[in-house]
Amino acid sequence: MARIELKLAHSYARTVRSDADYALLPLDITFEDGGAYALLGPSGCGKTTMLNIISGLVTASHGTVHFDGEDRTHAPPQERNIAQVFQFPVIYDTMTVGENLAFPLRNREVPAAQIQERVGRIAEMLDLSAQLDQRAANLAADAKQKISLGRGLVRPDVSAVLFDEPLTVIDPHLKWELRRKLKQIHHELGMTLIYVTHDQVEAMTFADQVLVMARGRVVQQGTPADLFERPRHTFVGHFIGSPGMNLLPVEARDDGMLWLGGQRIGRPESLALPPGPLTLGIRPEYLRLTHDSEAGAVPATVVQVRHVGTSQLLGARIGERQVKLHLPADAEPPAEGDVVHLALIGPHTRYYRNEELVA
Numbered sequence: 174m175a176r177i178e179l180k181l182a183h184s185y186a187r188t189v190r191s192d193a194d195y196a197l198l199p200l201d202i203t204f205e206d207g208g209a210y211a212l213l214g215p216s217g218c219g220k221t222t223m224l225n226i227i228s229g230l231v232t233a234s235h236g237t238v239h240f241d242g243e244d245r246t247h248a249p250p251q252e253r254n255i256a257q258v259f260q261f262p263v264i265y266d267t268m269t270v271g272e273n274l275a276f277p278l279r280n281r282e283v284p285a286a287q288i289q290e291r292v293g294r295i296a297e298m299l300d301l302s303a304q305l306d307q308r309a310a311n312l313a314a315d316a317k318q319k320i321s322l323g324r325g326l327v328r329p330d331v332s333a334v335l336f337d338e339p340l341t342v343i344d345p346h347l348k349w350e351l352r353r354k355l356k357q358i359h360h361e362l363g364m365t366l367i368y369v370t371h372d373q374v375e376a377m378t379f380a381d382q383v384l385v386m387a388r389g390r391v392v393q394q395g396t397p398a399d400l401f402e403r404p405r406h407t408f409v410g411h412f413i414g415s416p417g418m419n420l421l422p423v424e425a426r427d428d429g430m431l432w433l434g435g436q437r438i439g440r441p442e443s444l445a446l447p448p449g450p451l452t453l454g455i456r457p458e459y460l461r462l463t464h465d466s467e468a469g470a471v472p473a474t475v476v477q478v479r480h481v482g483t484s485q486l487l488g489a490r491i492g493e494r495q496v497k498l499h500l501p502a503d504a505e506p507p508a509e510g511d512v513v514h515l516a517l518i519g520p521h522t523r524y525y526r527n528e529e530l531v532a
């Protein structure tokens with residue numbers, strides 16, 4: 174296993190005129206030895222590019238890649254000692270499940286007894302023990318992908334295992350199980366795992382550290398709880414959560430009072446906000462209904478109430494803006510068209526200027 178340091182930028186274009194020509198803008202990231210990381214972001218944000226720069230399939234146009242302090246920027250993939258699991262199964266149909274799992278070890282002439290021990294262990298972790306002697310050809314797509322995962326994890330001596338959206342072909346129920354299993358495997362094997370996904374649930378279940386990416390930039394790296402509680406960028410607030418953070422344009426006056434449109438909505442306690450325009454962010458989980466008599470209560474018109482299993486999701490309009498909030502599943506919900514009152518300011522409210530969290 175290795176500590177992997179990236180200090181680089183990457184453009185696929187020969188000539189670079191603006192930031193838009195970069196698939197990855199200048200970044201400085203360290204993946205610690207033995208960590209479980211997820212690269213999370215929408216399509217085109219640069220996740221696969223970063224993964225391929227680590228594995229050596231792509232060479233960064235600017236900057237360096239170090240493994241355990243050694244410069245590996247120009248090392249070809251075979252010299253980097255990386256295992257990679259792709260979106261679709263990469264296995265040999267003519268071999269049995271066991272032979273497929275053993276292949277990366279046989280290739281490196283690992284002694285037979287060690288191969289047997291390691292294949293047995295990995296098969297057990299992935300519930301493949303009963304299928305070891307079965308031909309891979311006849312298996313369903315998800316079983317094949319489990320073999321791919323196993324092949325990625327079977328070598329104990331790799332620098333890191335990289336996963337590029339590995340659960341895409343897996344059916345939803347098994348997906349849930351495999352996410353948990355991968356996390357458990359990480360704890361047992363202590364390998365450096367880097368996992369690319371655009372699915373926040375997948376990232377948050379699997380990783381200890383999530384790197385949220387947008388337009389070639391890592392906008393925040395943190396634990397799943399950090400990303401939920403203290404998004405440092407409005408993009409993270411909105412992207413993480415279901416639904417994401419409510420974001421409203423407000424103005425801080427010189428006296429510290431916040432205004433939303435023509436309405437005073439209160440003064441945040443123990444937080445001195447710089448005067449001027451701000452974005453107020455509050456998650457649907459923390460936005461609450463209040464009485465019209467409470468200071469700063471903001472009137473909103475209910476536009477939708479939806480039961481979402483564990484709670485009810487209420488959509489309400491404040492002027493031109495829509496906000497969402499969760500109500501307990503058993504609460505008596507207001508009706509569509511009702512005017513309710515909302516408390517926007519509380520301990521979980523965050524404030525942003527130019528999309529960045531105001532400290």
Ligand code: ATP
Nearest residue numbers: 185186196214215216217218219220221222223371
């Ligand atoms: P997805 O989830 O869709 O795979 P991603 O986050 O992995 O997206 P990348 O595939 O890394 O993003 O792409 C980042 C940017 O680089 C995109 O604008 C993409 O069009 C561009 N890009 C990726 N590969 C190449 C390539 N081989 N040549 C030119 N441009 C590329």
